[in-house]
Amino acid sequence: MLDHNPVPLQAVILYSTLRAESIRDLLLHHYDLDHSLECIFFCRGVSDTYFVSAAGERFAMKVFRASWRSEEAILGELAAIRHVGSKGVDVAMPVPRRDGKWVCSIRAPEGVRKAVLFRWADGRAPKYTDDAQARRYGALIANLHIAGDDLPPSSARPRLDASYLFQVPVAKVLAHVANKPAIARDLQRLIERTGERLQRAAPDLHWGFCHGDVWSNNARLHGDRLVLFDFDFCGAGWQVFDLASYRWHARFENQENSAWPPFIESYLQVRPAAADSLKFVGLFMILKHLWTTAHFVGRLPETGAYFLSDEYLENTVPFCERIEAELIDG
Structure with a gap:
């Protein structure tokens, strides 16, 4: 009417x-x-x-x-x-x-x-289930990191540091779940544990140029050429975050076992010095999950509340705890 x-x-x-x-x-x-x-x-x-x-x-x-x-x-x-x-x-x-x-x-x-x-980047997104395509992607990210080693510092690009990847995002997520006491309580405990781990890890992390959102749909494979795009979140930061982003997405798609081993093997063939950072990939997968959740929260006024379900929020801590159980530092 x-x-x-x-x-x-x-x-x-x-x-x-x-x-x-x-x-x-x-x-x-x-x-x-x-x-x-x-x-x-x-x-x-x-x-x-x-x-x-x-x-x-x-x-x-x-x-x-x-x-x-x-x-x-x-x-x-x-x-x-x-x-x-x-x-x-x-x-x-x-x-x-x-x-x-x-x-x-x-x-x-x-x-x-x-x-x-x-x-335009022609082709299709590389598959997590294709060994050769995962290897190609790993080599591409390694070459990206190497090429960015001499990139002049710039205040225009964000710093992918503890504030950007952890402190600001978790505050946003905690505020969003304030009316869900059980989730908020478990999330606060996860955040405290993760913050302590990140503080211990920080001195041993390699800093350099990062794409900021490495996953299959931000690249296109056409013949023998794999092209990377969507640098919306790029900046100087801990490069293990790019590796963790790829593995996190593969896990989220239940394709980690097929995607991660060839991806990281190929990455290390190009950049063997990064091997010491692998023990921190799990920690940064947790950061990626929390950061992504905060990103979803921030977009709710545009996307609508339906975009971020209660089921996703309820599974946030259990998802991260399963990764925690695999961490090298316990």
Whole structure:
């Protein structure tokens, strides 16, 4: 029934979906692309991605959320991608605008959204169940870490340190479960144990450039070429987090036994010096789980409460405790 006497309300938009036709107009205005250009809304993840095709070339137009990142942070990400790409690492490279700039601005209902055009990564996501594909991915991440060793420090990219990976995320999760006493109690105990382990481990952890979200769907295999993309969470940090991210995702998909051994064997063949860090992978899988849960919590105003189920929250501590039981330090 239509309300003929609505209560006056100032609507606040959290997240808008931009029409593909508007993105097409933006692309034609800023880039030297053929006017036969086709643009479709492809997917919504951390950012919105539009698939772009023009004169036989394929691109991905990434549109960041208005509340997500500053232009300085985006430029820091792009600088890192160009750096590792220049070292021969297969990554989806950004495409400059006609005027040489890298970032577009879009005035959306919720505020200004930034957008960047990338080369499209053809192919399919590498399978956790395919030994050769897992090996290829392990070698790619090792080469990424090596290529980032001489990346100049930048305040524009986040530091994947204890604050970013642990302290801020767990505070967010604890606040979210405050009305669930049993979960909050067990989670607090897990956090205390994990914090103590991280403090002991920190002096022995290798610091360097990290992708920040290594899993199968952030890469594409096409023939013999595996391309890495989605550097939204990249920055300087403990590189074991990238290894733990891959293993965590594989475990979450119940494919750890097939994916992890070839991945890490291949990684160590390229970067044998990282062998000492392997004893910390389990600890960082716990950090990854808590960090991911906090990420889900942070997006609830946009995705809706249904996105983070009670079942997931109830399983958070048991999931991490199963990893704890395997830790080398007990």
